[in-house]
Amino acid sequence: MNAPVATPLIPPRPPIPPHELPLWAFLRAIRTNALTMWTDRAYEEDVLVRHFFNRTNVLVNAPDAIHRVLVDNHANYRRSPASIRILKPITGENGLLLSEGEAWRHQRRTTAPALAPRVMPMLARHITATTNDELQTLAAKAAQGPVNLLQTVQFLTLEIAGRSMFSLEMQHYGAPLRELLTEFAIRFSQPKLFDMLLPPSVPTFRGLLRWRFQQRWMRLIDNIMRDRLAEPEPENPRDLFDLLRAARDPETGERFSRVQLRDQLATLLLAGHETTAVTLFWAITLLALDLTEQQRLADESRGLDITIDVLPRLVRTRAVVNETLRLYPPAFVIAREAIGPDRLGDFDVPARTVLVIAPWVLHRHRHYWRDPDAFDPDRFMPDAPQPSRFAYLPFGAGPRVCVGAQFALTEAVLVLASIIQRFRVELVDEPPLPVAIVTTQPGRQPMFRIVAR
Ligand code: HEM
Numbered sequence: 001m002n003a004p005v006a007t008p009l010i011p012p013r014p015p016i017p018p019h020e021l022p023l024w025a026f027l028r029a030i031r032t033n034a035l036t037m038w039t040d041r042a043y044e045e046d047v048l049v050r051h052f053f054n055r056t057n058v059l060v061n062a063p064d065a066i067h068r069v070l071v072d073n074h075a076n077y078r079r080s081p082a083s084i085r086i087l088k089p090i091t092g093e094n095g096l097l098l099s100e101g102e103a104w105r106h107q108r109r110t111t112a113p114a115l116a117p118r119v120m121p122m123l124a125r126h127i128t129a130t131t132n133d134e135l136q137t138l139a140a141k142a143a144q145g146p147v148n149l150l151q152t153v154q155f156l157t158l159e160i161a162g163r164s165m166f167s168l169e170m171q172h173y174g175a176p177l178r179e180l181l182t183e184f185a186i187r188f189s190q191p192k193l194f195d196m197l198l199p200p201s202v203p204t205f206r207g208l209l210r211w212r213f214q215q216r217w218m219r220l221i222d223n224i225m226r227d228r229l230a231e232p233e234p235e236n237p238r239d240l241f242d243l244l245r246a247a248r249d250p251e252t253g254e255r256f257s258r259v260q261l262r263d264q265l266a267t268l269l270l271a272g273h274e275t276t277a278v279t280l281f282w283a284i285t286l287l288a289l290d291l292t293e294q295q296r297l298a299d300e301s302r303g304l305d306i307t308i309d310v311l312p313r314l315v316r317t318r319a320v321v322n323e324t325l326r327l328y329p330p331a332f333v334i335a336r337e338a339i340g341p342d343r344l345g346d347f348d349v350p351a352r353t354v355l356v357i358a359p360w361v362l363h364r365h366r367h368y369w370r371d372p373d374a375f376d377p378d379r380f381m382p383d384a385p386q387p388s389r390f391a392y393l394p395f396g397a398g399p400r401v402c403v404g405a406q407f408a409l410t411e412a413v414l415v416l417a418s419i420i421q422r423f424r425v426e427l428v429d430e431p432p433l434p435v436a437i438v439t440t441q442p443g444r445q446p447m448f449r450i451v452a453r
Pocket of ligand 1: 096097098108115267268271272273275276279329330331334335393394395396397399400401402403404405407408409
């Protein structure tokens with residue numbers, strides 16, 4: 001007799017609308033949950049065009065077209081007006097995320113070495129020390145009853161981002177950093193209609209509120225920097241601040257100005273914590289829904305001292321992280337505005353067209369993935385065929401690919417392995433549906449039962 005074939009887990013996703021949404025519903029979906037705006041066609045076709053007001057919005061799935069936008073002709077595409085309006089208050093305009101042209105190239109050349117693989121051992125020490133502290137707190141909380149693991153991983157990843165950047169100052173500044181980042185997420189992160197239609201230079205009332213927020217946030221980062229800049233530069237860098245302070249553009253030898261350094265720190269703090277928090281949240285949720293897979297991970301990490309040295313042995317944990325990033329990509333869209341006209345295959349792109357490359361859609365596209373909605377970490381095991389490069393884009397691609405990808409993957413694998421090594425994790429509530437606003441978050445915060453192994 002044949003062994004029974006395990007049915008694959010189909011994790012929660014919002015229903016696909018049966019018909020193309022009318023304009024009002026489409027705009028509402030962008031503001032409230034972008035994952036509800038794509039119909040079946042989006043998961044099957046190469047290119048989908050939608051016109052609204054005087055704008056053309058194009059969803060691009062074809063690998064060649066994505067390659068052209070993100071790699072070959074990347075200089076013709078800039079961040080969309082909505083991304084600039086929303087992100088500027090928290091990242092400033094001189095950081096890596098929002099700068100363009102030569103200013104961006106200088107930023108990228110100067111910042112990338114601070115996040116390169118050879119720096120990971122130093123950064124990983126912050127990851128593991130912070131995780132060990134927080135998991136002790138988690139064990140104490142879990143003894144009292146079910147816990148809110150979304151809050152736990154949000155606290156943990158911000159603490160890791162903070163300590164990796166300002167190892168010395170987090171004790172003093174952790175609370176205000178947390179408060180302002182939460183205020184930003186609640187008050188300013190949802191795109192409004194004006195954000196999508198108006199160029200970033202046109203003033204709006206909301207823009208004024210955002211500007212006032214930006215003043216408070218940047219003052220806080222300035223204060224943290226002031227204490228540190230008063231000290232001499234150490235011989236051995238202790239954290240990202242030390243690395244970025246000493247960094248020089250390898251082509252021009254130029255250092256960051258104080259404002260550039262401040263915007264860079266703000267950018268890396270923002271870009272580097274919520275994305276990793278939701279990755280960990282969804283990975284834990286998937287493992288709570290698939291207890292056999294959870295046991296595999298527990299077996300893999302049993303008895304290991306979890307440091308960067310054991311990373312190469314955490315192969316299955318890494319596959320679970322990769323599969324989580326496929327099913328719940330934190331950056332669910334990568335949007336660009338065409339500066340000048342272009343041609344993508346048979347399709348003419350007029351200037352000012354907004355191009356949407358959506359990892360959420362691509363990662364579930366029916367032509368690129370077998371059983372696209374199923375949770376199957378085997379896809380990412382070393383002996384499995386590699387997914388097509390442009391069908392799997394959790395970190396983007398081309399010159400603007402995520403500069404923190406190595407750090408994010410190191411963190412996600414080490415933290416997930418540490419949690420599953422110590423605890424058996426079960427969901428007490430129904431799993432939440434994903435909601436995409438700035439990142440792919442859970443629509444509610446479920447409680448988990450955590451039992452020490
Ligand atoms: C799982 C975690 C993460 C995900 C899924 C993610 C995803 C992405 C994606 C898709 C992009 C490209 C956006 C585009 O082309 O428009 C990006 C860019 C970027 N990411 Fe990440 N990221 C993560 C973690 C991090 C971390 C830990 C840091 C910093 C320590 C970081 C810093 C940045 C920066 C600065 C950029 C802009 C790069 C540039 O424009 O040159 N990210 N990220």
